[in-house]
Amino acid sequence: MDQEEPADFEKAILAAKWGKFHWMMYTIAITSGWSSMFETTTMSYVFPAAECDLGLTLEHKGLLNAITYAGMISTGFFWGYLSDTLGRKKLLIVGYFLDAIFVLLSATSQSFAMLMVSKFFGGFIINGPFSAITTYISELHCAAHRSNAQYVMGVIYSAGTLVLPLLAVNILPLNFHWKLSENFIIHSWNIYLFICAFVPLTSAVAFIFLPESPKFLMTTGRNEKALAVFRKIYAMNTGQPGDNFPVKVLVNEIELNQICNYKITANRTKSKAFLEGWQQMKPLFQGPYLAKIILLCLIQCFNMGSLNTLRLWLPQLFQAMNDYELNYNSSAPLCEALEVFKPNKILENNNKTIECFVNTNNYSVYTNSMIVCAVTILSYLVAGGVINKIGKKKLGVILGSCTGLTAMSLYWSRNSLSTLTLASMFVAGGSVMINTLLAIIVEMFPTTLRLNYEC
Numbered sequence: 001m002d003q004e005e006p007a008d009f010e011k012a013i014l015a016a017k018w019g020k021f022h023w024m025m026y027t028i029a030i031t032s033g034w035s036s037m038f039e040t041t042t043m044s045y046v047f048p049a050a051e052c053d054l055g056l057t058l059e060h061k062g063l064l065n066a067i068t069y070a071g072m073i074s075t076g077f078f079w080g081y082l083s084d085t086l087g088r089k090k091l092l093i094v095g096y097f098l099d100a101i102f103v104l105l106s107a108t109s110q111s112f113a114m115l116m117v118s119k120f121f122g123g124f125i126i127n128g129p130f131s132a133i134t135t136y137i138s139e140l141h142c143a144a145h146r147s148n149a150q151y152v153m154g155v156i157y158s159a160g161t162l163v164l165p166l167l168a169v170n171i172l173p174l175n176f177h178w179k180l181s182e183n184f185i186i187h188s189w190n191i192y193l194f195i196c197a198f199v200p201l202t203s204a205v206a207f208i209f210l211p212e213s214p215k216f217l218m219t220t221g222r223n224e225k226a227l228a229v230f231r232k233i234y235a236m237n238t239g240q241p242g243d244n245f246p247v248k249v250l251v252n253e254i255e256l257n258q259i260c261n262y263k264i265t266a267n268r269t270k271s272k273a274f275l276e277g278w279q280q281m282k283p284l285f286q287g288p289y290l291a292k293i294i295l296l297c298l299i300q301c302f303n304m305g306s307l308n309t310l311r312l313w314l315p316q317l318f319q320a321m322n323d324y325e326l327n328y329n330s331s332a333p334l335c336e337a338l339e340v341f342k343p344n345k346i347l348e349n350n351n352k353t354i355e356c357f358v359n360t361n362n363y364s365v366y367t368n369s370m371i372v373c374a375v376t377i378l379s380y381l382v383a384g385g386v387i388n389k390i391g392k393k394k395l396g397v398i399l400g401s402c403t404g405l406t407a408m409s410l411y412w413s414r415n416s417l418s419t420l421t422l423a424s425m426f427v428a429g430g431s432v433m434i435n436t437l438l439a440i441i442v443e444m445f446p447t448t449l450r451l452n453y454e455c
Contacts (some may be wrong), residue, residue, distance in 0.1 A: 006251040009215050013142045015246050016230050019237030025140060026152060028206040029133060033153055034160035035096055035200040036130040039103070039122050040068050040308075041161060042196055044315045045168040045369075048362070049189040054112050065312045067116055071123025072130075079128035088136040089212045095129035096204035100197050107193035110184060129203075134438055139215035140233075147392065147439040151384035154435040155377050162373035165315075167192060169366040223250040292444060300437055303400070306407065307430035314372060314423060318365040321416045331415035368416075372424045379428035383436070396436045403429035 007015070043064045050056060056064075083091045099122060106118035134153065141149045171192045178186040211233075217226035227250055231242030238244075310317075317338070324337040387395055406425040413419040 006249045007247040008251045009218055009253075010142060012214070012226075012230050012247045012250060013140070013233075016233040017237040018141075018145065021233045021236040022140070024236070025137070025210065026156070028203070028210060029137060029153065030156050030159070031199050031203040031206065032092070032096065032129065032133045033156035034163065035099060035203050036126055036133075037157050037160035038164065038196045038199055039099060039126040041164055041312065042193060043068075043119065044312050045164055045172065046189045046192065047316060048319055048365075049172040049192075050187070053185075053187050053189070054109075054115065056112065060112055061316070064112075064115065064119060067120045068123035068126075069308070071120040071125075072127035075124050075127050079131060083128065083132045083135070084216075087212050087216055088132045088139075089207060089210065091132045092129050092136065092207045093204050095125055095132070096200040096207070098125045099129070100199075100201035100204065103193060103197035103200060107190050107197060108184075109190070109193075126200075136213050139213040147387050148384050150435045150439040151380050151387070151432075154380040154383075154431060158373055158376040158380060158431065162370055162377070165366040165369040165373070167195065169363065171195070173362075218250055218253045221252070221254045223252070226250055296437065296441065296444075300434070303430060303433055303437070306403075307427065307434070310407070310423065311427050311430075314427070315365055315369055317419070317423075318368045318416075319362060321419065322362050322365055325416070333415075334410060334413040334419050364416075368420050371420060372427050375424040376428040376431050379432050380435070383432045387436070387439075392436055392440050396433055396440070399429045399433040399436065403433065 043061075047056060047061050047064075054060075079091070079095075102118050102122040102125060106115055106122065109115040109118060134150070137149050137153060138146050172188050174188045176186070176188040176191065180186065211229040212225070214226040214229040214233075217223070217229065227245075227247070228242075230247065231245045234240070234245040235242040317334075321334070321337045325331060383395065390398075403426050406422050406429065410419065410422050410426070413422060
């Protein structure tokens with residue numbers, strides 16, 4: 001029976017059902033999630049291969065790992081208000097297209113400085129679509145499925161980190177040097193980055209075929225367009241004509257959602273949207289949201305900092321242990337292996353030059369990285385099955401405690417197997433905890449504030 005009375009978003013998305021549309025959305029989200037992981041993680045696998053070509057020191061590697069996040073931090077609120085005022089779809093299309101350009105620039109890098117610049121602007125750009133895809137996915141699910149949607153995205157992100165070592169093991173060991181000119185040489189790691197650029201480019205094209213978030217359209221007073229999106233979702237999920245969608249009228253959220261005495265104008269101009277976007281950030285620092293955002297930012301900051309400190313250095317860490325076992329023919333505690341590990345340099349001694357050497361006999365480095373990623377994927381599947389039973393808060397407390405203990409235990413790791421086991425547990429627990437927190441944020445903040453925090 002048709003619902004003649006106005007329906008809110010939850011009633012409308014429930015009536016649209018769950019089915020083929022969501023499977024299509026998740027399929028497109030695969031390359032979207034991978035784009036974010038590729039942007040932040042590729043350098044971890046490039047370091048060993050590019051060490052001699054670019055003359056990378058340990059300090060250079062640390063800067064390259066950090067510079068992407070510096071770019072992301074510099075644009076957090078900018079992307080937040082832009083998405084909440086101009087829409088998710090536009091930001092996703094433009095953001096992924098621009099990211100593909102900067103990944104291509106990094107693929108042509110011939111110096112450390114050029115690589116640094118391209119990675120900074122890659123982080124500058126990717127922060128927008130990374131945050132927007134999280135909000136977009138959540139706004140196409142009802143409350144009952146919203147938490148699990150975050151864990152599905154977690155599986156996608158982890159699958160992206162699994163693809164990277166798979167590509168690396170087949171490309172980076174190749175002894176490939178294509179000299180286009182005296183100062184422009186293409187190496188295997190350039191090809192590796194070039195291939196990675198196709199992922200965000202695919203995402204940009206794919207999102208052209210997806211609709212705008214109906215929740216965003218309702219929030220900005222475009223109910224007719226939102227209703228058209230619901231009908232499209234309903235038709236794809238049920239196989240019935242869109243006209244059969246039971247909801248005929250949507251509530252006016254402009255009137256219902258008055259936050260901190262500012263208004264969202266229906267069918268607003270771009271200049272009006274720009275001004276209202278800045279107004280939307282004010283509630284984050286006022287009233288009931290201030291204490292919440294401070295606590296959530298602290299938790300997320302510590303969690304992201306500790307997780308990425310280890311995650312981004314794992315390939316280098318495994319390389320150190322691999323080199324130690326190769327040189328000394330024995331296992332060693334993690335700290336001892338790291339102490340003797342020195343970056344390769346070109347040295348001159350008594351008119352003899354010691355050439356920089358890259359150890360390509362490191363298949364175990366890539367397999368260990370794949371194992372860590374596989375354990376993380378499994379952890380997301382388990383978390384998705386138990387979150388509704390034990391709750392998000394309890395799950396977050398359990399994960400935080402376990403990851404902290406495993407990180408401390410790494411200090412006493414005696415061999416590569418124990419290091420791999422503890423690192424897998426730490427990365428898996430930390431990754432799931434981040435998405436658990438995102439699931440909490442989706443329910444804690446209204447749609448006009450979510451993306452400002454997530455950025």
